[in-house]
Amino acid sequence: MVSIRSVPSTPSGLAAGDFPWIIEHREDRCTLCGRCTAVCPVNAIKLTYMRQRMPRLVLSSSERGSSYRTFVGIRQRTEAANRCIGCGTCEKVCPNQAIKPQPNTVSERHRFINTKGGEAWKRGGRKNEPGPSLLDKIIFNRISMLTDPALDAGRHEFSVNTLLGRVLSPEEYLRRKMTGEWIPPVREIFPFIIGSMSFGALSPNMWLGLLQGVAYCNEVLGIPVVMATGEGGCPPWVLKSPFLKYIILQIASGYFGWDEIIRAIPDMQCDPAAIEIKYGQGAKPGDGGLLMWFKVSKLIARLRGVPEGIDLPSPPVHQTLYSIEESVMKMVQSLSMAWDFKVPVYPKISGSNSAKSVLNNLVRNPYASGLLIDGIDGGTGAAYNVSMDAMGHPIASSVRECYLDLCAQGKQNEIPIFAAGGVGKNGNVTQNGLALIMLGASGVHMGKYIMQAAAGCLGSEQNRCNVCNVGICPKGITSQNPKLYRRLDPDLVAERVAETFMAINTEMKKVLAPLGRSQSLPIGMSDAIGIADKAAADQLQIKYVC
Amino acid sequence: MCRLALKTASEPFSPYTVLQAMEAMQEGYDGSGLGLLLRGLDFTDYSYKAGDPILSGIAHTEEAFHRLGSFMQDRGFELKYDHEFETDLSKIEAKDRHKYILRVYRRPEAWKSLSEDEVELQMMLTRIALRKDGEEHGGDLTAFSFWPDVAMIKEVGWPLNVGEALGLDSHRIKSRVCMAQGRQNTNWGINLYACHPFFIQGIATMTNGENTAFLPIKDWLSGKGFPGYIGYQSDSEVFAHILHYTVRQLKLPLEAYKHIITPLKTEELKDHPQGDFLLGLRNVCRRLIIDGPNAVIATLPDETCMLVMDAKKLRPATIGGKPGEWAIASEMCGVDAMIPDRDPSLDYQPMREHTIIVPPDRQEFQIWSQFDQFPLPQAA
Incomplete structure (x- = not known):
């Protein structure tokens, strides 16, 4: 036996088994081609020499009993900076299925020391919580096929679109029509919206693919899908294109990209779908946007009007935010004015106990076109882990409270509430979205789901990958490095976007037909849903079923 | 399933004739109740x-x-x-x-x-x-x-029995309009208030079929804060309240009712002469869009009668009759029973876009299509 000369022990020393993902490598299958080590985005594995003892039974006392062989093999690095992120790119490139990452289900000690240099843990992704979400548990139980002839999801026509924009009361509408006064702009859109992901957070290829897909949905499939830009502007060629009508432009506290947008207004061929003013984000309430320096490429720098290669943290709040009345009122009004009061302008806030007070403020603001509430399960390109995991409010009860508040005032048709945050977290996107709609949302925004469905984002609820912040996305979705984003073919992303929305459209019909609904989106149809959780049922004021 | 019968005639008639029409349609319902509305009353022993x-x-x-x-x-x-x-x-x-x-x-x-x-x-x-x-x-x-000028009776039981129990066969009460519905609301539990026709400020409707969009409509009407928008023991009560809201609160013509409960599609409105107005109306009254299958039969204080279908037309209804006398029923045999001496070839079954209106003079009924020009106030 070889003696242990010293124990390599430091306070932050880790073994491979302490990391969230452990590389499982099969020596017998490996051909030492080196593809896995070349492709690993975090250099978690290396080719290294290893020595193996070859025991031998020798009768002659003049010879030693063992010999050693030296071979080349794969090893997982144990430095925290090179921890395996579980993306599985190694597995993808391996010709012999000799390597794959496995989640560490025993002890993930890495979390305790992931503060090197005093830096708290930052990552991309969203709150990691495996298992079904509350939305997954909501079922549609008011089946009307027994009391009435059934609708046929395959043959009947369904009106499933929603309205984005301020809707007047019928009395006020008729009065204004008679007097020829201003009628607020309203857009008829598909209730599943591609949520805000910025040009910067997403790679150019991803962005292009999404836009192509959205245009295809609108112009070929007749599904009026819209997408939101997130903070960071919009490429000038898009601003001046006829595709702008499918885009919700976001303005956030850093105002990145808005120089370009304002300058492009005279050249715009059409109005944007809407303007979203971001006050908060479900994934990281209290934080502004953050684009880390890794991703501030030449193109991004030009779009945002900043130097290359610097961190771009947006302030946590808008500089004008002295009070909600003043800030929201003024911003909503000025942005409405910029497009001649022809574009809906609405705020986005993070889910919170105080969402209702913002909403009530909007009800009294004649220019406010809606409210988007982003729940704690929302995703982001970069944030502190603690913000993502612990800050925020689940979306279901936040939306429900707001909706019931509007009902009490008879205003539920006037200010549409949009919900975001964890929609389709476990793949049940239509079910999650319709559950929120029946709780009172007029539509839902989805970000992470679209990355997963349209571009194959590897993120999961087991803290898989989640490196969107540092621009090393192995799929090229959230990277500004051409070597990486060229892996993503925009045409294929567009195809997946179209497929995804076609499937959502079909699934919606499959839910609505047995409920007997085809004429309008069943917003607030809470008699159709139930949950096998008494406390949640009471809180959401829906049926408890078991 | 509900069975509906309405008769309107210039000469007052006994409600018992309508109950006989209910009897003719007996195969289609469970006989669990009767709702009756009489309008344009004529008492043999009292001059109203x-x-x-x-x-x-x-x-x-x-x-x-x-x-x-x-x-x-x-x-x-x-x-x-x-x-x-x-x-x-x-x-x-x-x-x-x-x-x-x-x-x-x-x-x-x-x-x-x-x-x-x-x-x-x-x-x-x-x-x-x-x-x-x-x-x-x-x-x-x-x-x-x-x-x-309105009388209503609602009772549990077989319609003809209820009529006999109340002595309606003695013909002491007559009316120019009679609406009858033959079922208690067994979807939701027996409650006299849940039986059609529903009535609010002179406006009455009765419906067959289930309104699956009931809850959001109810929530919206309740939020209006109008004291009459209460009850809702039945999903069909909202049809009466929407009609009330349309003609009394919004003061829109009767034709607007169809545009509110079953608006045209966006692409259809684009080609409509008043598409812009109607699209806006659809948006502001979006929470009042019904989801049938339904046939809605209504009467107004001036004795106008109306019949509309839901947009998918999964519930039938027929109108037939002759000048001065018209009958609407959910079954053709119901029309036969009420007005046997008519020309049945002139009977009409409205489609999804139609509103049938029998004006108070009862000389003919109008078939108004949603695709037609909408009778708008001048400025709109």
Whole structure:
């Protein structure tokens, strides 16, 4: 036996088994081609020499009993900076299925020391919580096929679109029509919206693919899908294109990209779908946007009007935010004015106990076109882990409270509430979205789901990958490095976007037909849903079923 | 399933003829109840003066009956006529029917200074107060309607039996309009208020089929804060309230009802002469879009009758008749029973875009299509 000369022990020393993902490598299958080590985005594995003892039974006392062989093999690095992120790119490139990452289900000690240099843990992704979400548990139980002839999801026509924009009361509408006064702009859109992901957070290829897909949905499939830009502007060629009508432009506290947008207004061929003013984000309430320096490429720098290669943290709040009345009122009004009061302008806030007070403020603001509430399960390109995991409010009860508040005032048709945050977290996107709609949302925004469905984002609820912040996305979705984003073919992303929305459209019909609904989106149809959780049922004021 | 029958004629007729039409359609329903609305009344033993409010309801106990008497007296209503039904209560199931109320009152002196709108509000509030009074006393008093020239009866049981139990076969009451519906709301549990027709400020509707969009519509109407938008023991009650909202609150023409409950699609509205207005109307009244299958039959205070279908038309209804006399029923045999001497080849079954309107002169019925020019006020 070889003696242990010293124990390599430091306070932050880790073994491979302490990391969230452990590389499982099969020596017998490996051909030492080196593809896995070349492709690993975090250099978690290396080719290294290893020595193996070859025991031998020798009768002659003049010879030693063992010999050693030296071979080349794969090893997982144990430095925290090179921890395996579980993306599985190694597995993808391996010709012999000799390597794959496995989640560490025993002890993930890495979390305790992931503060090197005093830096708290930052990552991309969203709150990691495996298992079904509350939305997954909501079922549609008011089946009307027994009391009435059934609708046929395959043959009947369904009106499933929603309205984005301020809707007047019928009395006020008729009065204004008679007097020829201003009628607020309203857009008829598909209730599943591609949520805000910025040009910067997403790679150019991803962005292009999404836009192509959205245009295809609108112009070929007749599904009026819209997408939101997130903070960071919009490429000038898009601003001046006829595709702008499918885009919700976001303005956030850093105002990145808005120089370009304002300058492009005279050249715009059409109005944007809407303007979203971001006050908060479900994934990281209290934080502004953050684009880390890794991703501030030449193109991004030009779009945002900043130097290359610097961190771009947006302030946590808008500089004008002295009070909600003043800030929201003024911003909503000025942005409405910029497009001649022809574009809906609405705020986005993070889910919170105080969402209702913002909403009530909007009800009294004649220019406010809606409210988007982003729940704690929302995703982001970069944030502190603690913000993502612990800050925020689940979306279901936040939306429900707001909706019931509007009902009490008879205003539920006037200010549409949009919900975001964890929609389709476990793949049940239509079910999650319709559950929120029946709780009172007029539509839902989805970000992470679209990355997963349209571009194959590897993120999961087991803290898989989640490196969107540092621009090393192995799929090229959230990277500004051409070597990486060229892996993503925009045409294929567009195809997946179209497929995804076609499937959502079909699934919606499959839910609505047995409920007997085809004429309008069943917003607030809470008699159709139930949950096998008494406390949640009471809180959401829906049926408890078991 | 519900069965519906409406007859409107220039000459008053006995409601029993409509009950016979219900009997003709008996195969289609469970005979669990009867709802009856009579308009344009003619009593053999009383000469009714137009404008006097008529209270319809049931006093289930003697105590409730006396309470009702003093309630009306306290508010200054003077009883002018109390219709005594020739009842034979052995023919109905319910045992707690002390007295069926059909009483004509003189308006209180205090109402003389009120405008017609205010009087109509007061009549509705009186009905609601009576209903509330009954509910507070364990449901011992039921008030169906309180309105000039309208009588209502709702009862559990086979329609013909109910008619005989109330002596309607004696033809002492006649009317120019009669709406009948033949089923208690067995979807939701038996409640007299849940039986069609539904009534609010002179407007009445009855429907067959289930309105699956009921809850969001109910939530929206309740949020309007109008005192009459209550009840909702049945999903069909919202049809009456939407019609009330359309013609009385928004003061839109009757044709707007169809555009509100089953608006045209966006692409259809793009080609419509008033597409811009109607698209806006669809948006602002979005929460009132129904989801059938339904056939909605309505009558208005001026004796106009209306029939509309839901947008997918999964419930049938037929109108037939001759000048001066028209019948609408959910089954063709119902029309046959009400007006046998008509030309059945001229019967009409409206499609999803149609509104059938029988104006008060009853000379012909109008088929109005949603795709037609909409009778708008000048400026709109």
